[in-house]
Amino acid sequence: MTSSVPFDGISMGCDYNPEQWPPSVWREDVTLMREAGVGFVTLGVFSWALLQPEPDRYDFGWFDEVLELLHEGGIAVDMATATAAPPPWLTTAHPEMLPVDAEGRTLWPGSRQSWCPSSPVFREHAVALVEQMARRYGSHPAVRLWHVSNELGCHIGKCWCDVSAAAFRRWLANRYGSIDVLNDAWGTAFWSQHYRSFEEVLPPRITPAVPNPTHELDFARFSSDELLDYYRVERDVLRRLSPDVPVTTNLMVSSHQSEQDYFSWAPELDLIAQDHYLDARLPHPHAEQSFTDDLTRGVAGGGSWLLMESATSAVNWQPFNVAKRPGELLLDSLRHVARGADGIGFFQWRASRAGGEKFHSALVPHAGRDSERFREVVGLGEALRRIGEVAGSPVEADVALLFDWNSWWACDLSSHPSAELRYVDAVHRWHRAVTELGVTADVVHPESDLSRYRLVIVPTLYLSSDATAASLDAYVRGGGQLLVTYFSGIVDESDHIRLGGYPGAFRELLGVRAEEFAPLLPGTTVTLDDGSTADRWTEVLTAPDAEVVARYTDGPLPGTPALTRRAVGDGVAWYLATRLDDAATAALADRLTRDAGVTRLAGAEPGVELVRRGRYLFVLNRGHEPVKVPAHGYDLLTGVNVEGTVDVQAGGAAVVREEGS
Numbered sequence: 001m002t003s004s005v006p007f008d009g010i011s012m013g014c015d016y017n018p019e020q021w022p023p024s025v026w027r028e029d030v031t032l033m034r035e036a037g038v039g040f041v042t043l044g045v046f047s048w049a050l051l052q053p054e055p056d057r058y059d060f061g062w063f064d065e066v067l068e069l070l071h072e073g074g075i076a077v078d079m080a081t082a083t084a085a086p087p088p089w090l091t092t093a094h095p096e097m098l099p100v101d102a103e104g105r106t107l108w109p110g111s112r113q114s115w116c117p118s119s120p121v122f123r124e125h126a127v128a129l130v131e132q133m134a135r136r137y138g139s140h141p142a143v144r145l146w147h148v149s150n151e152l153g154c155h156i157g158k159c160w161c162d163v164s165a166a167a168f169r170r171w172l173a174n175r176y177g178s179i180d181v182l183n184d185a186w187g188t189a190f191w192s193q194h195y196r197s198f199e200e201v202l203p204p205r206i207t208p209a210v211p212n213p214t215h216e217l218d219f220a221r222f223s224s225d226e227l228l229d230y231y232r233v234e235r236d237v238l239r240r241l242s243p244d245v246p247v248t249t250n251l252m253v254s255s256h257q258s259e260q261d262y263f264s265w266a267p268e269l270d271l272i273a274q275d276h277y278l279d280a281r282l283p284h285p286h287a288e289q290s291f292t293d294d295l296t297r298g299v300a301g302g303g304s305w306l307l308m309e310s311a312t313s314a315v316n317w318q319p320f321n322v323a324k325r326p327g328e329l330l331l332d333s334l335r336h337v338a339r340g341a342d343g344i345g346f347f348q349w350r351a352s353r354a355g356g357e358k359f360h361s362a363l364v365p366h367a368g369r370d371s372e373r374f375r376e377v378v379g380l381g382e383a384l385r386r387i388g389e390v391a392g393s394p395v396e397a398d399v400a401l402l403f404d405w406n407s408w409w410a411c412d413l414s415s416h417p418s419a420e421l422r423y424v425d426a427v428h429r430w431h432r433a434v435t436e437l438g439v440t441a442d443v444v445h446p447e448s449d450l451s452r453y454r455l456v457i458v459p460t461l462y463l464s465s466d467a468t469a470a471s472l473d474a475y476v477r478g479g480g481q482l483l484v485t486y487f488s489g490i491v492d493e494s495d496h497i498r499l500g501g502y503p504g505a506f507r508e509l510l511g512v513r514a515e516e517f518a519p520l521l522p523g524t525t526v527t528l529d530d531g532s533t534a535d536r537w538t539e540v541l542t543a544p545d546a547e548v549v550a551r552y553t554d555g556p557l558p559g560t561p562a563l564t565r566r567a568v569g570d571g572v573a574w575y576l577a578t579r580l581d582d583a584a585t586a587a588l589a590d591r592l593t594r595d596a597g598v599t600r601l602a603g604a605e606p607g608v609e610l611v612r613r614g615r616y617l618f619v620l621n622r623g624h625e626p627v628k629v630p631a632h633g634y635d636l637l638t639g640v641n642v643e644g645t646v647d648v649q650a651g652g653a654a655v656v657r658e659e660g661s
């Protein structure tokens with residue numbers, strides 16, 4: 001990652017799909033984009049079939065015209081390579097490039113993204129198109145960014161076809177060197193799974209009983225690497241033919257999309273770009289947004305990133321298309337900016353008349369320009385222009401929350417002690433607890449440098465490396481405050497249990513030892529002797545070398561330690577062996593952040609989010625009451641001086657350039 005967001009200030013942008021409209025609409029589009037303050041558009045994502053209508057014929061004329069109109073209108077372009085959805089002539093000629101699921105079913109054309117990431121024939125045709133695109137547009141002054149494919153892994157994060165099987169075997173041979181090493185790593189002595197050669201290995205297709213978990217885990221790793229490899233293929237063409245334009249692709253850092261290890265992708269991208277859609281199915285959709293934004297910043301190494309796509313209102317792909325209420329569009333967009341986004345993009349410019357996404361919101365709704373939604377969009381464009389000076393300012397955080405895709409994949413595999421234990425649930429819970437205290441957390445890889453953080457939280461890091469254990473040990477000895485929660489440090493990178501008692505990797509550091517897990521049945525709770533309530537998980541825990549802070553008073557293990565604390569070197573290591581409810585999580589987060597001397601922004605509460613980016617204080621009030629927050633300076637949104645407190649109405653926001661900072 002080398003580039004900053006290549007658009008001016010905090011730019012507003014959108015996907016633009018002009019092929020869905022007649023040329024007469026294109027002119028009106030550019031006029032309206034200017035009215036709305038659109039600074040960039042992502043062009044060409046799904047244009048392949050019309051850019052290359054036949055195998056040996058390209059048709060760039062209409063696309064040139066659109067590009068010139070945008071350029072004349074002063075709108076910058078994030079140019080897609082147009083390879084996301086192959087045209088029917090290609091899938092008809094080469095059905096062997098279609099993806100196959102774990103049950104052996106082909107995913108047929110008729111939608112989008114029907115291609116196998118390992119398919120050589122798909123790669124060959126995609127590269128030919130990318131070369132055409134790069135030669136034709138690679139030095140056009142409007143083109144500021146290249147956008148490889150689209151949401152790599154969306155719909156087809158894994159493919160189980162025979163071509164993928166061969167690629168998987170090559171990946172395994174490269175990882176393990178010999179089949180004996182693989183047999184050892186996969187524990188194939190179990191259930192007669194011993195392999196004689198790599199040729200006998202298949203992708204983990206459906207099986208009669210529980211599949212080998214390390215096989216599944218390695219297939220997840222392979223699938224992430226294989227898509228990254230595909231990205232590299234396109235990127236290398238672009239770098240060769242258009243060396244001055246940065247290259248990225250839009251990531252999907254979210255609670256549902258767990259198939260790519262974006263920490264390993266980051267070094268290959270010139271800029272981190274992320275798509276985010278609020279998910280009304282979640283219990284705390286806005287908290288999830290804040291979490292994914294902080295994780296995206298972690299993927300970006302702490303720097304700025306680009307929100308490539310979000311929705312102005314409803315999405316079509318959830319069971320209920322929940323519309324944004326007045327003001328929510330601004331608030332949700334500012335939340336992204338507060339947490340490091342230096343540009344706010346949307347899907348899409350104009351709501352489609354036809355196709356599978358015709359009920360998805362857009363900047364210009366079906367109702368047209370004369371609509372509240374478009375007026376809100378114009379207001380958002382103006383607000384982002386006003387806060388443009390924020391671009392590039394670093395988000396300030398002195399808490400780290402450790403996160404790992406490998407651990408997520410491994411933790412959520414089947415045949416574990418509790419079907420209700422879910423990795424992101426644990427991570428979200430702790431992120432939300434600190435956020436509601438006015439604390440900003442960086443969400444970072446477990447092997448990151450932790451020395452600058454006052455508090456490190458490690459929720460349910462089921463799979464942990466020796467390096468992570470050593471790093472946490474050094475962090476605490478050096479004066480850090482650490483919280484590790486249940487079902488952490490259980491296995492190594494091969495998903496083998498760390499023997500001798502749980503939580504294996506962190507047992508010594510924490511001074512505790514669990515001999516058995518005692519998960520709770522759904523709907524049951526336990527009480528701790530400090531009055532806290534918890535559910536889902538308990539452990540037969542002893543604390544041979546730690547102070548017991550709280551014990552269970554009921555449930556399967558009355559009198560057993562639930563929360564412990566151990567002073568180590570200059571620091572302190574806490575262990576929490578159960579899932580506290582929201583109030584108790586908040587109380588423990590409060591105690592830990594105070595003990596650690598973590599910066600807390602005064603005025604934060606559930607529904608009122610405060611974040612500091614350099615000299616700018618963001619106040620986001622999603623609550624139903626106005627709030628007063630201490631601040632001195634100048635509110636960029638209202639243009640009003642702030643002396644002592646800033647008043648923020650219910651559903652409103654302030655971005656205060658603080659004086660003297």
Ligand code: GAL
Nearest residue numbers: 150151154277309315347360
């Ligand atoms: C994204 C995708 C867009 C559009 C959008 C709808 O996953 O990149 O093309 O489908 O979702 O929310």
